[in-house]
Amino acid sequence: MSGNATSGIVMPEPNADVIARRAEIVAAMRAIVPGEGVIDAVNEMRPFETDGLTAYKQLPLAVVLPSTTEQVSRILAYCHRNGIRVVPRGAGTGLSGGALPLADAILLGMGKFNRILDIDFDNRTVTAQPGVTNLGITTAVAHAGFYYAPDPSSQIACTIGGNVAENSGGVHCLKYGLTTNNVMGVELVLITGEVMRIGGKHLDSGGLDLLGILVGSEGLLGVVTEVTVRILKKPETARAVLVGFPSSEAAGECVARIIGAGIIPGGMEMMDRLAIHAAEAFVKVGYPLDVEALLIVELDGPEAEVHHLIERVAQIASELGCITLRASNSEEERAAFWAGRKAAFPAVGRISPDYLCMDGTIPRKALPLVLARMEELARQHGLQCANVFHAGDGNLHPLILYDASKPGELEAAERFGADILLLCVEVGGVLTGEHGVGIEKRDLMPSMFDETDLAHQQRLKCAFDPDSLLNPGKVFPQLHRCAELGRMHVSRGQLPFPNIPRF
Amino acid sequence: MSGNATSGIVMPEPNADVIARRAEIVAAMRAIVPGEGVIDAVNEMRPFETDGLTAYKQLPLAVVLPSTTEQVSRILAYCHRNGIRVVPRGAGTGLSGGALPLADAILLGMGKFNRILDIDFDNRTVTAQPGVTNLGITTAVAHAGFYYAPDPSSQIACTIGGNVAENSGGVHCLKYGLTTNNVMGVELVLITGEVMRIGGKHLDSGGLDLLGILVGSEGLLGVVTEVTVRILKKPETARAVLVGFPSSEAAGECVARIIGAGIIPGGMEMMDRLAIHAAEAFVKVGYPLDVEALLIVELDGPEAEVHHLIERVAQIASELGCITLRASNSEEERAAFWAGRKAAFPAVGRISPDYLCMDGTIPRKALPLVLARMEELARQHGLQCANVFHAGDGNLHPLILYDASKPGELEAAERFGADILLLCVEVGGVLTGEHGVGIEKRDLMPSMFDETDLAHQQRLKCAFDPDSLLNPGKVFPQLHRCAELGRMHVSRGQLPFPNIPRF
Known part of the structure; x- marks a missing residue:
């Protein structure tokens, strides 16, 4: 991959072998997701070919719309075994192209995960499936005078799962924080199909805090199938x-x-x-x-x-x-x-x-x-x-x-x-505020992060997704093979002080 | 390793080869940290043999007290090349034994990093070295009516670096959050000696958010040499x-x-x-x-x-x-x-x-x-x-x-x-609130996390520290070799739904 934001975005080379096996893959998806949950007709896939960054369009290999965690687990496990790329998608309102499909990838739409699972006023939390809209959470608790604080302009349409992926903000984030400050727990499906619960209805966990790295990870680490957020009492x-x-x-x-x-x-x-x-x-x-x-x-x-x-x-x-x-x-x-x-x-x-x-x-x-x-x-x-x-x-x-x-x-x-x-x-700021990096800012990442930073971020990506099957071509300008991400061996006198400006 | 919290904590087997090379290692440390920054006399090492969990004591291989990021980088690079374990330590006020020395490990005391580097009222941040005390940050900005919110009981003595390691709390965390909600950026030295900057004076970054996983990582991921925190105006x-x-x-x-x-x-x-x-x-x-x-x-x-x-x-x-x-x-x-x-x-x-x-x-x-x-x-x-x-x-x-x-x-x-x-x-809570896991709660971790969770947390640990040289024996009841942390290969019909209670 090469290229830069001003001369078009270069995406990863499609895997011709996967494209050739399309019929077999679609059949496997249909065995997991019955009914109308698998879309492979070109005209029916059109609504999915872009997101809020409408200048870029691409048809996926197929659109798959699961409705249970078990289906997501089976889909990812199948893709993992067969080396098939996966692009997760919420409502498709993102502005940085994070949900842009790839020709050789399953587009995994989470829109059917649209139920609120738990409202807990005592602990001031709501647990929702990722396809519930941002405003839908507030609507579910408004009768008791509560609301969910982060409020992107797209809040009628955008989903809480997409908010988690992009670490979305809104006009109230100055006082109440971004998504990352308001998410308390998630259920996450790894590319292997393993299902994890991270965080919960409490401030701290113990062990390594995986929630921070997950929020804003733009679909590169796993697929979120449940989200627990903090709700606030509406101000008087x-x-x-x-x-x-x-x-x-x-x-x-x-x-x-x-x-x-x-x-x-x-x-x-x-x-x-x-x-x-x-x-x-x-x-x-x-x-x-x-x-x-x-x-x-x-x-x-x-x-x-x-x-x-x-x-x-x-x-x-x-x-x-x-x-x-x-x-x-x-x-x-x-x-x-x-x-x-x-x-x-x-x-x-x-x-x-x-x-x-x-x-x-x-x-x-x-x-x-x-x-x-x-x-x-x-x-x-x-x-x-x-x-x-x-x-x-x-x-x-x-x-x-x-x-x-x-x-x-x-x-x-x-x-x-x-x-x-x-x-x-x-001037000491950053490339994003609340829209994510996606493809839009991908090639500008080296202006902000040096090679040590980018390599280290990718080492963490590899801990989740060693074969780079999840949303490749997004966020990182150059995706290294995990095996190549060896460490610099530093000797005295050859010290690796990156030339990063003081923030 | 085996054992449980009620019958004594079993620590990793000391590396006899490292202990045999002690004189050579101490000499190497003295070449990096001149003067009185390396302590190897038993009576002088006594003050470092325990932390706030005083029931457990162990003398380290040597105590090293660097005062610059460059020294930390050289120390860690040397330890990385030579397979020497490292236990980082702040003020030693921690209550879960996170700073308990190991017989074959350098105890890396960060007490000499005691300067405030930057006070920025416009952006409401303070940047300090990790050895500055928690209260020292508030003291530095109190003249202008500001303070740093998280306030552990030990705030006169405990350091901001230790607070980052333990994700410390205090009586004001209900309203103002734990350390993780108040830290905006760090300078981090990896075990290779590489130096990274994570976060800064802003809410979001772009790319993967490494700050969340770092705060509360109890010295297992790297050594923090600079911390930027948010300060608040003292309430009227x-x-x-x-x-x-x-x-x-x-x-x-x-x-x-x-x-x-x-x-x-x-x-x-x-x-x-x-x-x-x-x-x-x-x-x-x-x-x-x-x-x-x-x-x-x-x-x-x-x-x-x-x-x-x-x-x-x-x-x-x-x-x-x-x-x-x-x-x-x-x-x-x-x-x-x-x-x-x-x-x-x-x-x-x-x-x-x-x-x-x-x-x-x-x-x-x-x-x-x-x-x-x-x-x-x-x-x-x-x-x-x-x-x-x-x-x-x-x-x-x-x-x-x-x-x-x-x-x-x-x-x-x-x-x-x-x-x-x-x-x-x-009842749906967690093992810790603000004291960390350390050795105290290490063997209780499987009551809260299943094998998928623990293996996945260790995959992230491996992305930072593939040879498990940083603070081994803490947090994880069983430390797997990174190469052994392969993934489950999930086939349909054999689904990995862990039996985790709903939170």
């Missing part, structure tokens, strides 16, 4: 404050000072001029149009606390010369403040034929610098960029506007996107 | 409420209802009659002596919120028939409420010649059942047990009273302790 009150600034720098400084003051908002989002105008034109919620940057700061908790915090946020914003400052006075108004932000992606879609949604993270204090550099990059690449981001945790979502019908514009947008991500790494 | 107000109940069941129910009401106290501790009386006799802080169980509930946050929460806690406690209810009205009073709890271990030490401090975790709702069963166990084993625990997160610390000078009492106490831990597992 939540109010949102709209704060408009004459410059992005002032808005960035406001974010830093709010955090510096020890306030952790439930959400703290930032939109730039282009995003504000696009959103307002689309949903008409009354965003100010005379500002360069808009913050939406949500404070949640007991009423008395929220009132107090709004006053402190208002004071900080005023000191920094905000132009507009409005706190929501009803649930309707709060919802309206968020409606524009939540519609920002489709709103940008209305003003541009196509857009590329990037995802990178920077240290909060680098925000003004990065915003200035992104403006320069936009000029260099001759493309516009709307900025919408989780300002509180430094997670940027630049939306690069382009027109796929103009030759070369997709490639230019991809180059611009790669430059933004490299900028994130340069 | 903190007040503690003392609530006394006529029964442990009522106190347990109160804990469940407070959590069920969506209140997450900064700390929620419970003491039983024996512990209350011992603590009051020792520090005289005015604990009620006519109650069977005492809760200390700390509420923190903005003043308005704390006032509101205290009222709600008082209401819940009253409904459950509490006998005493007192909220602190000053910092002095709050400190006094905690003084008894913090002195509980030494207080129990005054009423019994010896005690064994256990550490297990249960689902909160199992508390009344477990308390009742523990009383039965105390009768069966003929020993008294004082209960002090982090009630909010279900983390029990039974203190088993015994007299080591009476033949058989230590063994009886160990059997009692093992029965308590097995009870924790039986």
Whole structure:
């Protein structure tokens, strides 16, 4: 494998022998998953040929839709014995191409795992099958005043299994953490067919903590068939404050000072001029149009606390010369403040034929610098960029506007996107925030990890999947054979200090 | 290796060849660590022969006290090339024997790594060397109103490196998480001498998340030479409420209802009659002596919120028939409420010649059942047990009273302790809360993990340390050679569903 993100992604060579044995493999799958759970007709496989990174498409060898852990175990055991690759898939809403099929691989769709298995208010946990939607978990416990905190924009459609694979975030992650901070246990099927339980309804386990490495592993380590998450009591009150600034720098400084003051908002989002105008034109919620940057700061908790915090946020914003400052006075108004932000992606879609949604993270204090550099990059690449981001945790979502019908514009947008991500790494940030690496950022991984890092991550991958059958071609720019991942033999005087910048 | 926790811990057979080469190895260490950083005289090695699990003692091959990452890299590379075992050690306050030396192993003391490297208020992080004490981190940022949340009782002495190794907790972990929830990045030296950076000043990374598996790995995966932690703003107000109940069941129910009401106290501790009386006799802080169980509930946050929460806690406690209810009205009073709890271990030490401090975790709702069963166990084993625990997160610390000078009492106490831990597992909890597995709970691991689990954890261990040179004999009851950890080959009809109880 070679290539880079700007000149097309090179995927692993398909195994011609496996493709030749397709009929036999499909028959074996049908013996495991009866009825309509195996799809091999081309027109019926079309809905599965891409995920949220729609620029890339590939038909799989076959689509298999199991509905029990036992079926998953049998499928993986068969694939393991026969050297067949497997690409797991949740709802297919992922934005980094992690569920892109391979021509010689089973696409293992987990959509039939759609039951909630256990609701335990005493321990504040829900156990669900991986195909339950993110919002479905909140819906199941809302009657008792509880909710599940991580809330990706796609939460109506995306599944908790996909959230585990991608370590998904959302606007509330600043205060309540990413998926990895809210998952307490999983049932996992290894490529051998072995079934494991990792974690449970408690904070610590004993032995090695496999849960951390599993969350965000993008389908490379195993297939999750059950997930236990922590649920939270809905805050007594939540109010949102709209704060408009004459410059992005002032808005960035406001974010830093709010955090510096020890306030952790439930959400703290930032939109730039282009995003504000696009959103307002689309949903008409009354965003100010005379500002360069808009913050939406949500404070949640007991009423008395929220009132107090709004006053402190208002004071900080005023000191920094905000132009507009409005706190929501009803649930309707709060919802309206968020409606524009939540519609920002489709709103940008209305003003541009196509857009590329990037995802990178920077240290909060680098925000003004990065915003200035992104403006320069936009000029260099001759493309516009709307900025919408989780300002509180430094997670940027630049939306690069382009027109796929103009030759070369997709490639230019991809180059611009790669430059933004490299900028994130340069200032001490990272390539991802919540969308995963997938194929989109795969070839940028060496900008962030050196050979020691990447080899060591792959040694752990090999401990799960020694034949690299699970989702190959994703995450790692170069997949080494496990036997080749020998160690450097270090002698004195030849010391392996990688040239990693201090974070 | 064989044996179990009640009949003595069997450690790995010492390598006689290594012991025979001791002089040569010590000389090699002196070439790497000059001056007084290598200790080989028996009387000077005595302070290192045990850790907080003082019933077990062993002199190491030699003690080596490096002060730079480069020295650690050279030491480990030498040990790797020469097949020499290594036992890393922080402050030696660990309670599960994780730092117990081996006769054929270098004891690698990290105490000279005692500098704070970076304080970053904008990103709310501190980067410290591993030998900095837990409290030292808070001290370094207290002037600006910040602190580091996890607070083990030993926080004056224990080091952040040791906290990472054990995934240490403390009274504030209910609200603020264990070490694993507060560590953002580490510098790690592998057994080969390779140096890696994992994580940083951001929530997510990309690629596989190695941080989760590293925290709590008890020195089995590598040596941490730098740690970046999240710091928090000190809450505006903190007040503690003392609530006394006529029964442990009522106190347990109160804990469940407070959590069920969506209140997450900064700390929620419970003491039983024996512990209350011992603590009051020792520090005289005015604990009620006519109650069977005492809760200390700390509420923190903005003043308005704390006032509101205290009222709600008082209401819940009253409904459950509490006998005493007192909220602190000053910092002095709050400190006094905690003084008894913090002195509980030494207080129990005054009423019994010896005690064994256990550490297990249960689902909160199992508390009344477990308390009742523990009383039965105390009768069966003929020993008294004082209960002090982090009630909010279900983390029990039974203190088993015994007299080591009476033949058989230590063994009886160990059997009692093992029965308590097995009870924790039986009700859906786990063997540890915050003290690690070490040697203390090593032989109980199969009660919680089946062969699939243990083999898979060891596959990950092998990805870091294929020759099992790092801290062997700890955590895993049986350490397999990495080459022997082949996979089960699963055929259809012979399915590997382990008989794990639903959590």
